[in-house]
Amino acid sequence: MTAAPATRTLTMVQAVQDALAQALEHDDSVMLFGEDVGMGGVFRASDGLRERFGAERVFDTPLSEAGIVGMGIGLALAGMRPVAEIQFAGFLYPALEQMGVQLGRYRHRTQGRFSVPMVIRAPYGGGIHSPELHSESPEGLVAALPGIKVVVPSTPADARGLLLSAIADPDPVMFFESIKLYRSARGEVPTGYAPLPLGQARVVRSGHDCTVLCYGGMVEVCLRAAQAAQGAGIEVEVIDLRTLVPLDLDTIGASVQRTGRVVIVHEAARRMGFGAELSAQIAERWLPSLQAPVLRVAGWDAPYPPFTSAEAAYRPDARRVALAIRRVLEF
């Protein structure tokens, strides 16, 4: 007999599924639900879980995002650990009322008497020529609501470890999963119950010339840009934020103070995107270190285009990131 390997290779969506299974196993108050979740979900993130853990714990809901989140709040108030799926982040909007006026405020308005340890998972982002509203990136909207943590993983290992922490967290967590990475990202993930702490960014690539801040589906894009820059003798530091709330200001600050040049990259529209918050934090804290304006590479301030080749023009690519890197260096 050989010992079980400590890691195995999974795609991002398999890693999510594995984390869900681990959580269901680890804590019997965990419940999984959402539209079509029972049969495995439209991306198969819950494949096989109803069969394994029973229809009391893994089940379909009526088609209502407000209902899914609202019911989840109730389940959590009564001691459960609800993990709700919103089928696509573009369909989060009907649930925003529940999130903004209830989910994020419960602990505060009851002065700690009640809390809502709930996770809302949603596939987000573009890159696969989807119909309209299937490529949205509303992380900035959610991050603007007090009391809700926001996580956006970029690797299978992070997806698995961070989701386990999100489910165990005493507060509500919004968990965005990049649709583009679901099947394209493969990597080693640990076996067993192995949560990764929220609030710690990861330096994916170190460099001293420029800091690139990104998360989720944009990390691979930024790495390509960094590689291209290396060809021109520029060493780019790429930081994967992993969690937007709480934000790892220590890691960001150390890098910014060293490089003095920052490019922020996300898929969401530029205006009021999470980059605006990052840029403000950096200016407020480390302006004296900056040697160039902080630049944002983001979606344009228009709705995300459906299906077409226009998507390539909307979603930031390595070329746009590389141009921004050049601009901050040549400033």
Place this chain on the structure above:
Amino acid sequence: MTLSTADPRLDGTFCILEADGTPRQPTLLPEDAAALRMYRAMRRTRVFDERALVLQRQGRLGVYPLFGGMEATQVGAVLALNPPHDWLAPTYRGSGTALAYGLPMHKLILTWRGHPDGFRMNPDQHLLPFYTPIANQLPHAAGIALAEQRLAAREGRDPNVVLAFVGDGGTSEGDFHVGLNFAGAYRVPAVFVIENNGWAISTPTQLQSAANTLASRGEGYGIPAVRVDGNDLLAVHHVVQEAVARARRGGGPTLIEAITYRILPHTSSDDPARYHRSEDAVQADHWRRHRDPGQRLRAYLGGHGLWTDDLEQQLVAEVEAELRDALAQADAAPGIEPWELLEHVFETPTPDLLEQQSELRALHEEGGRP
């Protein structure tokens, strides 16, 4: 294995033709010319749906939501309208409704390619865009109908009526309830059709609600409701026509639950084998073979000497020719310049949008990759 193929959802539904085309209510049969016209309109949409899937497989359409098997509900209802004056709010699965209303076929193709020309609805038609976010357009329908009510009163004429569709799954969304409640509260000229096709992706209708019928929702809003055999084009047309007439003369909204079945995958990228239990597969097959809406009306027309195989072949050839022309027209639509994605955000672009547009244009014209 013997599984029952009887569908309890059909109990008590209004129907004019039995599934085999035999008239159940002979006094309600339309005139021959009208029946023929409606049959042609319905078959046209089904042929389109079948060809659309082929086009999607060839990479000539994006993800496509099929409606084949539901065309009697879509076309029967829309033919009760008076386009381009009456309004249509189609669901994302409503290609058949839009075709029956008068959306040119090449526009429909462009829509499913994500081409902006497909979304630029004809200014002379009261046709709303297909809606992706489920149930969103029902409150709009109430609002449009309220405006029509007020305009008609001011101008001393009959109001234009709004016909809005929603799926069985869609009846669970808040917007469904809000839309119907408002429509009822203001007694607006609107007709709501629930396309109850048994499924919302993989979720069967029974999981949406503990209510016995979805039509029963009407009562709670003070809206009369009818349940109809959704694969009987004559029946659907009949009840929607009555509802439209009542709405037009100030009698308020109606809720119609049309019972049909999703015999095809949810969209071109779905595989029902993942979630159909064996009895579901049997049920789907039964609806496919024995409850096809085209076969039903054709059996009736054929039995009365109004339709032949030759006419059928001719009709299919006509639609295929129309589709070829439409494809050619769609293929000839100008390519999209990337910076066009920043147009139509506001009537007059704001300075920052103009700046982004020139940035995007410069990026594109520079070309090349890092």
